[in-house]
Amino acid sequence: MKKHKYFLALIVLNLTFSLHSNSYAQTAADSISGPVSLKQAIDFALRNQPTVRQASIDEQINERDIKIGLSAWLPQVNGSGLYNYYYKGSPQAGASGANIPSNAGTIRNLSTLGVTASQVLYNNDVFLASRAKKYSREYYKQNTLSSQIDVVSDVSKAFFDVLLSEKQLDITKEDIIRLQRSLKDAKSRYTAGVSDPTDYKQATIALNNSVATRKQTEEAIKSKTALLKQIMGVGAATQLSLSYDSTRYEQEASIDTLQMLNVNNRIEYRLLETTKALNNLNVNYYRFGFLPSLSAVGSYQHAYFSHDFSDLYNSSFPTGYVGLTLAVPIFQGTKRLQNLAKAKLQVERTDLDLVNTKNSIYTEYTQALAAYKSNYTSYQLIRENVNLAKDVYKVVSLQYREGVKTYLDVIVSQADLRTAELSYYNALFNLLSSKIDLEKALGILPVQQP
Incomplete structure (x- = not known):
């Protein structure tokens, strides 16, 4: 009976733990629901988009690499053990660090146990690791920021693309309602013989x-919603609905076009500058590669030897030493010189990348500014057309019912109204997208940290 109670208690405990674990996992999982604003979509993408998360993991990997490189500055301690059985002859004095007395007789079994330690005083590799940690951390942080900027830009454009199609669908539905009413009127007039x-x-x-x-x-x-979910890092089965605030988007469509371009604001340019700094460190590494490596070393061992294995560990003969180890590279077949020349060429190549990137940034900025100004002008003009087209349609529709206008005039006015409304939303979302491109070209696209 006690066994059954104990078994039942275990089952209850396991069920409780499983339910608690499942509820915690569900709570911890990131999710998004309801009408989603652009800010919510961007924040979710910055937390869940695989590219951004990979960039964050790369930062963590780099931190481990830094610690691995700097660990050589710490003392290195190793233990060692040895056992030899001499089936022929005997070990000589000083074998394995042991001072064997001359009256020790025939020795068949020899064992040593000890510990050795070393401390790097100077080494070109660890010196490079200590100097490069600042630039490598900066590089991977900039790489993460670059991924975030791309995600913000891509999510915003995909978000606007979905909204544009949704507004086009709303306009088409309104157009269908008008056409159904016109069809009803035309059928009635035809039935009446008018x-x-x-x-x-x-x-x-x-x-x-x-x-x-x-x-x-x-x-x-x-199709466009599926692309948006992919860019955001949302699961394919998740339902996604977007919120639309026309007043806010119209207010946020403007940007100061008189801002001066500063290439140092562009993350691509800063990444290249950091790469150049790392390449310069490689130049110094190979330039001073002829310097010796100096380490402090020490060892302490116990030697055991005996004719019979049963008496091997009855007595020990300790030995120990401390000292310095100096390693001087004398000739490496011009390997260092070739690596030095290669590192200098890499710096020179990075300089050319900086020049090319600067020119590309200026071109990208010029194109983005021109596109924004063009879209802004179109938006201002087309916005007026919507109200005019609505007024024209109302008048023509009324005149058709009174027999003043033909049905062809009604069709034309309907088409004009639909074109004006579609053109308005096209102009608005093109303006918003071009603003994102201009902010990205200027290097001022806001990225909120998740």
């Missing part, structure tokens, strides 16, 4: 075209 069947057929054609456009847009939204 108009010929041409109006009715034209209305049907326009409605069918809009229904087909609606389906295409719905499928495009699915």
